[in-house]
Amino acid sequence: MRDASVAGSKVDFSALAVLHKWPSLANQRRPDRDTYQVSEGTLDQCISAFMGKPAATRHLYEIHTTAQPPLVTGVLSPEHVAELSRLREYL
Template sequence: MGASATDSKVDFGVPAVLHKWPSLANQRRPDRESYHVSEGTLDQCITAFMEKPPATRHLYEIHTAPQPPLVTEILSPEHIAELSRLREFL
């Protein structure tokens, strides 16, 4: 196995925390801090995120250990959706 093959793997079993931003009229409140909704593995947090109504997903993010190049420390809703699709192929 070459280095590039292992570099692109994602460990979905690492610890992660799902955060939600306080909102007003379904918009993030930039004057507030996000708060802890649930914690578990990256896989569990992605599943919990995907169970949220699509209209509110922009209020969530996942915090986890970075796994370059695919996983950053704070995952945006768009990034989480991409990882969810990637997870289906692995």
């Protein structure tokens, strides 16, 4: 199990997670459509998969996982995933 701790808050990077993608048109999210699953694994694996996507398309992705308050919400926005990636690398 890979855990990271920041100011007493822990993040379990081995928690189950799913990387989702928004359907898009002209590189813009289609809010009238539902997201679809791209990959499934641990939070660590999904963060790595997300960071492997071109920076120009990352806004189309989000990670769904079990909430780990206060640092991890149930649905992680691209900005949140990038922050968790930096935290993971820092620790």
